[in-house]
Amino acid sequence: MNKLIVKKAAVLGAGVMGAQIAAHLANAGVPVVLFDLPAKEGDKNGIVRKALDGLKKLDPAPLASKAKLKFIDAANYDEHLPLLAGCDLIIEAIAERMDWKNDLYAKIAPHLSSTAIVASNTSGLSMNALAQGLPEAIRPRFCGIHFFNPPRYMHLVEIIGTQSTDAATLDALETWLTSRLGKGVIRALDTPNFVANRIGVFSILAVMHHTQAFGLGFDTVDALTGPKIGRPKSATYRTADVVGLDTLAHVVKTMQDTLPDDPWHAYFTAPLWLKALIEKGALGQKTRCGIFRKQGREIQVLDLAAQDYRTSAGEVAEEVAAILKIRHPAEKFAALRASAHPQAQFLWAIFRDVFHYCAVQLENVADNARDLDFAMRWGFGWAQGPFETWQAAGWREIAQAVAADIAAGKSMASVPLPAWVGEADREGVHTPAGSWSARGQRYVGRSQLPVYQRQLFPESVLGDGAVRPEQSGETLYENDGVRLWRLPTVDAGIGIISIKSKMHTIGDEVLEGVIHAVGQAESSLDGVVVWHEAPFAVGANLAQVTEAIAAGQFNLLERTVEKFQRASQTLKYAQVPVVAAVQGMALGGGCEFVMHAGKRVLALESYIGLVEAGVGLIPAGGGCKEFAVRAAEWAAQSATPGEVFNFLQPVFQTIAMAKVAKSAEEAIEFGFAKPSDTILFNANELLWVAIREARAMADAGYAPPPLARAIPVAGRTGIATFEMMLVNMKEGGMISAHDYKVAKSAAIALCGGEVEGGSLVDEEWLITVERRLFVELLKDPMTQARIKHMLDTGKPLRN
Structure with a gap:
């Protein structure tokens, strides 16, 4: 099978689907030329430019980051058809009219590369009939490629071959769509509306x-x-x-x-x-x-x-x-x-x-x-x-x-x-031997394309006998909250830490388990991956917190927070590489675990954020500390080393507003992840890639980062500046008195406490400050009401 390399793509048609397909190609870092008819007045690319402006306003966002828009160039059929010669994949996405499509094919045919794949995003027209509108030389590289709306979020893509389509073309396209764009590909028959x-x-x-x-x-x-x-x-x-x-x-x-x-x-x-x-x-x-x-x-x-x-x-x-x-x-x-x-x-x-x-x-x-x-x-x-x-x-x-x-x-x-x-x-249509094909009157196994070997636990159907992760591998350690295991057939030297609690909430048993599992990995493994099926973790176990509050066990709660911080620090300073493999939500404490890992492998659709403000708290599993440390690192690389406040401003807004990154790209922009982290479009490949990342780090002689010392902090000056902003917001009715208190606590933690600006502190100082502020907020009835409301309704309370 020839490998499909798409250095540049073209999308023909800047309507709702065409523009969003272009956006998802851009998400994957593929340069795209987006074509449409020339505008009758003004800029001939006006139709496309309007569509591109619209991409920035849509919700849910087609772009994983607005910065991805730079990968899309506007073009029109009158002036820019020669650009098609440099495109490896051309996706036609104009209206569902056979005559219009045939007219367009006649226009583009002379400009196509001899190796380019041409695909129609038709939702139901006959692909064999459409193929007749193309020269015979192009037909082996022509097929249907039916995205579902919205293309970024809908997993399904149907590809439809014709009588002339080369089998290797379909294999290469399926492979590329699966791994590069993260899609679930179905080979559909050329029947009306497909599957x-x-x-x-x-x-x-x-x-x-x-x-x-x-x-x-x-x-x-x-x-x-x-x-x-x-x-x-x-x-x-x-x-x-x-x-x-x-x-x-x-x-x-x-x-x-x-x-x-x-x-x-x-x-x-x-x-x-x-x-x-x-x-x-x-x-x-x-x-x-x-x-x-x-x-x-x-x-x-x-x-x-x-x-x-x-x-x-x-x-x-x-x-x-x-x-x-x-x-x-x-x-x-x-x-x-x-x-x-x-x-x-x-x-x-x-x-x-x-x-x-x-x-x-x-x-x-x-x-x-x-x-x-x-x-x-x-x-x-x-x-x-x-x-x-x-x-x-x-x-x-x-x-x-x-x-x-x-x-x-x-x-x-x-x-x-x-x-x-x-x-x-017959007991059904899905069996361990395969799924029933009425056409072939037999059971058909799954595709054997090499790309699917990257999916250690692919999506299964009921009855196919697929072994789930919790039943797989060799267990090395287990408690009520965590399982440390490995897959000897993949890499016996890399362990996997999986959280077992509902929605992967982080309670005392999870903290104990993580600390023990990392310790065991240090003594007997080369590296460890934190992975389980989505969500990654939705934060602390609020039910346990509520029980302790009701019992007045604030000393216990403070010890639990301290253990949380120790678990985060254990991940950060482990003597073996710790790779967090993240998909779905990683909120609150889940985000803090992600931030403290040695490296992150993120599914594009990862929703990561420090959301503690929503329940009247601040991050205290090392989240505030970690941002204070990073602000100092960012400042050290700037023209004004030691002046950290400017680097804390966006972080403060993120924490105070409980902002959640709505993609892995945004997670990097918000500072929850790093530019050197890996982003995957297919979440089913996370574990496979993360194990290999951990192995590469171990083989390269991994050593944990040096303990952060002499960290410059913004101190009282920074706190006062943040407080001025909060006063204005409170007086303007934008935030409540308790919002003010919570946000000020975040400001104090980020600025290193009530010390002089520019003071040098260590990590222990920073986590002590955030822990003290967290426990003070836990004692506040307004915070307690927010926690109860979240548990009862799943929604934040603005009191």
């Missing part, structure tokens, strides 16, 4: 059909079809609003026009109410009005009976809520089928018809059941794919129930289930 949209849009149509059949409100349906059944918070109708009602209708129309023989074809049409909304220009979120709308602070939902909007309520009936809480899937589905409540019958109906559709269409839409399930998880955010859900609920029982409903005329289509569904020995 995820075909199943996902059918699912939406099934929900729409049964919403009307059972007389339910849109808000009630969203309450039923969100997290309660393992779907995203946006559920069904809010998702439609976010996607755009016109976009949804377009995808449905594609199915209607291109799938005349589909047994469910009668349902491939937008409901009359949806067409009416589109005609009125109520397209959803982009027009601020669709199925839902916001009036002031009130969320309203369209009421079809009243032909008007009403306050959104969306309540799930107690009987149905109780059924959805049943943990065993087979019992839950049996209860849904047995219940006479319309909400329960609705839920069974939408599951039944999706199961039915997936079983019948599997051979037409996907190579195997695993690809279909991953497509729905990665592209639509389902916790489980439809086949996983079916298998978990009891394959035979569900198959019999679906077949009975088909025979009784209750299902949306009368076509029988395929024969393979009812085979006598």
